[in-house]
Amino acid sequence: MAHAELRGVVALDGPSGTGKSTVARKLAAALSASYLDTGAMYRAVTLAVLRAGVPITDEAAVAEVAASTLPVMGTEPLLPTVALAGEDVGQEIRGAEVTGAVSAVSAVARVRELLVQEQRRIIREALDEPGGVVVEGRDIGTVVAQDAGLKVYLTASSQARARRRSDQDVAAGRTSDLERTHADVQRRDAYxxxxxxxxxxxxxxxxxxxxxxxxxxxxxxxxxxxxDTRGLFAGVESTR
Incomplete structure (x- = not known):
């Protein structure tokens, strides 16, 4: 098939280590679409909470930080960005401290309410422009974009996901221990x-x-x- 552009929303959900981020960015780039990493938004808020010295168990205080420090997301798939108060925090939000706290912060109802509202705004803006948007996370198909033209739930064994996470950490210059990463993957799944x-x-x-x-x-x-099957290529009828 000749190059075609995406129309509408593709929602990619699933646990960490399934390859969501990599394939979401590549899919968006190949289809001239915008890209949104909702997990990075929760990580950015978690970083803001940690910087503020707020206990992650204090839901009211966590929600207050979230309300005053919404991250700014760049939706270019080849160079996605996440910023807090104008600072690029794309590397810092992948560190061990944020990884260990993000599940608790993202479980706060008010945090999710604020970020889902912001995610929907970003999706609307993306759809106002030519091309569609690929959105990845954990509740995109069930909450954020329930009317997405295509919803895909990515899975993989916990062992495979731990290996991928470890490889990513090593590639980014971060310290990684496969056994500890596997335990963290299982903990995050349960949470x-x-x-x-x-x-x-x-x-x-x-x-x-x-x-x-x-x-x-x-x-x-x-x-x-x-x-293709869902007919989401702009100006191209399904070939299936």
Whole structure:
């Protein structure tokens, strides 16, 4: 198929380490679409909370920090950015301290309310421009963009996801321990799936895609086929 642009919203959900960020960015870039990493938004708020010295168990104080420090997201897939008060924090939000606290911060109902509102605003703005938007997170298909034209729930074994996380940390120059990373992946899964507000789960109308034995190219091939099947290529009829 010749190059085509995305129209509408593609929602990619799933636990950490399934390859969401990599394939979401590459899919958006290939289809001339905007890209939004909602997980980075929660990490940025978590960083703001830690910087403020607020206990992550104090939900009222956490919510107050979130309300006064919303992150600014860049939606260019080849160079996505996240900033707090004009400071680029894209590297810092991936550190161990933020990773250990983000589940608790993202479970605060008011934090999720504020960020979902902001995520929907960003999606609306993206759709006002030519091209669509690829959005990744944990509640995109179930909460943020329930009317998305395509919802995909990415899965992979916890071992595979831990290896990927470790590889990413090493590539970024961060210290990594595979056993500790695996434990963190399992802890995050339990926390995200068990939280009262917007728990991690697959939307009823989502397509499940297991990436355990797939490389990036293989995942992208399947995603392109799904976009085609749903008729989300602008000006191009489905070939299936």
């Amino acid at each position: 995200d799936s068990g939280r009262a507000v917007s728990p991690l789960r697959m939307a009823e109308d989502a397509v499940e895609l297991d990436t355990t034995d797939l490389d990036v190219a293989g995942v992208l091939e399947q995603l392109h086929a799904l976009v």
